[in-house]
Amino acid sequence: MSKTFLIVFVLTMVFDLSETAIADHGQVPIWEHCHAKPDKASCYENELDAVLRVQGPSEALQALDDLALHDSNVMRDAHPYAHRLGRQIFAYYTNFPKAFSQCEPRYASGCYHGVLEEFLNSKKNGIREEDIADLCKSLPESQRQRFLQFQCLHGLGHGLTMYFNHDIFRALPFCEALVPQLDRESCYGGVFMENIIHYQHRAQHAEGHEHPSQDSKSLQATMLNPRDPHYPCNALIRKYQGACYFLQSSAFLTLNGWNIGDAFKECDKAPEELIPLCYQSMGRDISGASLTVTEKTIEGCMQGTLRYRTYCFKGAVNDFIITHANPERGVNFCQELTDDYKTACYESVGQFLIYLYPDQSTRDKVCEKIEERYVPFCKLASIPSVDLHQAVINGR
Numbered sequence: 601m602s603k604t605f606l607i608v609f610v611l612t613m614v615f616d617l618s619e620t621a622i623a624d625h626g627q628v629p630i631w632e633h634c635h636a637k638p639d640k641a642s643c644y645e646n647e648l649d650a651v652l653r654v655q656g657p658s659e660a661l662q663a664l665d666d667l668a669l670h671d672s673n674v675m676r677d678a679h680p681y682a683h684r685l686g687r688q689i690f691a692y693y694t695n696f697p698k699a700f701s702q703c704e705p706r707y708a709s710g711c712y713h714g715v716l717e718e719f720l721n722s723k724k725n726g727i728r729e730e731d732i733a734d735l736c737k738s739l740p741e742s743q744r745q746r747f748l749q750f751q752c753l754h755g756l757g758h759g760l761t762m763y764f765n766h767d768i769f770r771a772l773p774f775c776e777a778l779v780p781q782l783d784r785e786s787c788y789g790g791v792f793m794e795n796i797i798h799y800q801h802r803a804q805h806a807e808g809h810e811h812p813s814q815d816s817k818s819l820q821a822t823m824l825n826p827r828d829p830h831y832p833c834n835a836l837i838r839k840y841q842g843a844c845y846f847l848q849s850s851a852f853l854t855l856n857g858w859n860i861g862d863a864f865k866e867c868d869k870a871p872e873e874l875i876p877l878c879y880q881s882m883g884r885d886i887s888g889a890s891l892t893v894t895e896k897t898i899e900g901c902m903q904g905t906l907r908y909r910t911y912c913f914k915g916a917v918n919d920f921i922i923t924h925a926n927p928e929r930g931v932n933f934c935q936e937l938t939d940d941y942k943t944a945c946y947e948s949v950g951q952f953l954i955y956l957y958p959d960q961s962t963r964d965k966v967c968e969k970i971e972e973r974y975v976p977f978c979k980l981a982s983i984p985s986v987d988l989h990q991a992v993i994n995g996r
Contacts, residue, residue: 630663631670644674648685657689657702661711668707675891679710680797683758686714687721694722697739700752705925709751713790716755720763727763729777732756736783747925747955753783757790766798766823768832772840788843795832796850799823803854824851829866845874849881860886864904876911879904883915892920892929894936913941914948921952927966935971946974950981 630651634643644667652660664682668675689711690699696719703711719735720727736752737744743752756778760771768791775787802823825831829852833844848870852863860882867878886900897920901912921930927949934945949970953963960983967978 631667652685652688660685661704672891678707682707682710683714686711687718690715690718700739701743708922712751713755713758717759717762720759732774733777745958750786750955753786754790757787758794761791761794766795768795785843788840789846792844792847795823796847800854826855829855842874842877845870846877846881849878849885853885860900861903868905875908879908879911880915883912884919887916887919892923894933910941910944913937913945917945917948918952927953927956931970942974943977946970946978947981950978953982954984
């Protein structure tokens with residue numbers, strides 16, 4: 601996420617499954633058609649739009665798969681590309697459960713988040729707490745597994761932030777309509793992620809402009825503050841700070857030009873009880889920037905302070921899993937760590953399995969595929985006996 605830029609366009613479309621997804625350039629693959637163009641990102645977006653219009657959501661996501669295989673920039677920015685598809689899917693169906701069910705969980709579930717964003721954007725007469733209180737509970741039974749519930753709640757935070765013109769102080773109170781606290785925390789995280797992504801997007805577009813507008817500069821200052829990298833976390837009441845620091849490493853890296861060592865030093869300045877969350881945030885960002893390359897991710901995490909380094913690996917393994925909703929990616933990552941970090945890594949795999957699989961027998965089968973001495977740690981962590989978010993807050 602730390603090097604992605606959210607692109608906000610909403611287009612009208614018509615899905616016509618009787619035609620094939622052949623773009624105007626004929627049988628040439630999208631990546632081959634676009635890669636030499638001056639603005640290849642816009643070209644990719646237009647071609648994905650065409651696939652979505654003609655063939656539908658599943659085929660559009662498959663087209664994004666193909667682009668990501670051929671262009672590392674698309675792989676890095678696949679999450680916002682998927683956001684864009686989700687927004688357009690809701691614009692077509694105008695029914696939240698139906699649109700949400702068209703998405704798939706890859707690319708950190710960006711499609712689901714986009715559906716939430718456009719659902720809220722459709723509320724032209726204003727939103728009320730009752731509009732969102734049970735929204736994620738309105739999904740069909742097949743969409744109610746914990747992983748997709750989290751993506752719905754997290755996407756709601758993205759959508760609220762966009763709805764309130766990226767004023768997080770207006771968006772956060774609407775998360776309070778959710779019950780229980782874990783649902784609210786998931787929503788908070790979406791608010792803070794959207795805040796950072798939008799800042800990155802505005803900064804990217806400001807490059808090359810010698811005199812950015814005063815409005816542009818003042819709006820950016822309400823999102824992140826180059827003179828105070830801990831903002832907005834240090835301007836929030838305590839109940840929001842945990843979720844904020846769980847994303848704030850992305851702000852540190854954005855503001856310091858992607859200096860991993862300096863970003864860890866900023867994490868070390870966070871309130872002591874929140875440093876583990878900041879290190880987990882670093883693990884996610886390092887993994888994402890490396891395109892989930894194990895060696896680069898390990899090298900990055902090793903730059904952190906020894907006392908908290910384990911949390912970086914925990915954040916990284918979660919990112920390995922969530923990027924493709926595939927626990928095997930996380931297991932393979934843990935295998936490459938030294939013994940000092942393997943127990944915590946496999947415990948994180950076990951905890952994440954609770955979100956992916958509703959039954960314990962399936963979770964146990966995944967754990968049984970890891971290194972034998974760590975199987976008990978994975979299995980124990982995969983038992984949903986604790987509030988997982990609170991476990992993270994407590995540094996477990």
